[in-house]
Amino acid sequence: MIAIDWGTTSFRAYRLDRKGNVVDTHSSSKGIMVTPPGPRVLEEEIGAWLEEAPIVMSGMVGSRQGWVEAPYVQCPAGYDEIAAALKPVSWGKRKAWIVPGVSCRDAAGVPDVMRGEETQILGCGVDGTICLPGTHSKWVEVRGGRIERFSTAMTGETYAVLKQHSILGRMMEEGAADGEAFAQGVRRSGDEGGLLHHLFGVRTRGLMGELAPAASASYLSGILIGHELRDRADREVLLLGAPALTARYAQAAALLGVGTRTLDADAAVRCLFRLASSRA
């Protein structure tokens, strides 16, 4: 079978044998925002594999801006609910399945959504509180193998726009990640005044010569990740994502007395294999 993780800015394909072992991989930058997703991209990228079946695709390929919209499955959602909602697409004699995203509502009734992360999470096969840090960090409660509920924090994107477009970025200089400045930011997030006040301190500490220009991006990152963690007081968090980022979250969590374990970031393929098996 073929498993595809098709996101906004990247396309990653895995060719699997009958037991689910990866026998070949291929990736490119043809995310859905780069090239309109559809049969032509598949033919160009992995045309030689397409005799295999089934093909299962997850990520933004199933969004409104994707190939075909695969409507969100509501929480609680596990393999069965997601497998039942796989969305078929066909071209010529060929056919593929798109994995739907998952939605829920928080205590106040405000909706939340994920698309792609559900595949990574179910592939891990563990219960607990899972954090997938990133542009839009996901905090996910998994019980009995099902996603019970989750909430998104816009931490990574807020960091990026403040760094690139606000007055805070104007004084920053590129530098290696600064662990001590990051820790100062995490501790700062517990002070009085709230996030909007703590942000301004990135500028004033720089202005007063108390924060080096090359360290201020790490300090800003610590403030934001510190707030994200403090707003979700858990005893143990399972981290799932790129190693550089999960290491930062583990450092911040340790400063706040929260234990962490790091999950296998390549688990998505296992989930796609199991979903594919349901349609084999």
Added chain:
Amino acid sequence: MIAIDWGTTSFRAYRLDRKGNVVDTHSSSKGIMVTPPGPRVLEEEIGAWLEEAPIVMSGMVGSRQGWVEAPYVQCPAGYDEIAAALKPVSWGKRKAWIVPGVSCRDAAGVPDVMRGEETQILGCGVDGTICLPGTHSKWVEVRGGRIERFSTAMTGETYAVLKQHSILGRMMEEGAADGEAFAQGVRRSGDEGGLLHHLFGVRTRGLMGELAPAASASYLSGILIGHELRDRADREVLLLGAPALTARYAQAAALLGVGTRTLDADAAVRCLFRLASSRA
């Protein structure tokens, strides 16, 4: 005398009689980021007035990027402390005074600064908690006519960068300020999950058709201002600023059970007159 409010993007001059009454005004866009501040701008803008003396200038003209840096006066700071720290500049036979900014440290020792706002605040001549909403909102405690301490919240700039540069802005349409969506945002700021989670709700509510594209900027504004107000629980807040903005803050405060009064936004001239009198 001549009183000048010389900021980042604007230049405003007032010609006063011996009693402090404004007899003429002149303003232009020659802020310090637009044209390098110095004698030439004064000659070009208000050359005909320059026989008057003294000339007192406040705002970013006294910053490191200004004409001459007027170092910050530390809190607590009233007329006496600020008058004692007026920074003289001269050119040819002429002379002017630059009003210093004010600095303080919060309970955690992190520095904070203002430059220009101190002149507006002292001109009001009232004690209490004064909020000057804006790009960098100032919250100022005034006791016995002196600025005891203050803190800055980066509310307006965070709003602007999220609207212009994040995924939240991509779904927004221009529209009139929407009071009901703004109120929803203010109420939302009290829900669980924290600011970084509430921000993502601007997107998801839009995605689910529960927030109109023309209303989502007002909802975002309500979330941010709601957080700013909740992080500072006061019983009464005195609002000082542009009417459209102070009206928003008054609406948000009322929703949170906080009383407000609006101060005279043109009070800065009174402060500059009194400072000038000390050097007459």
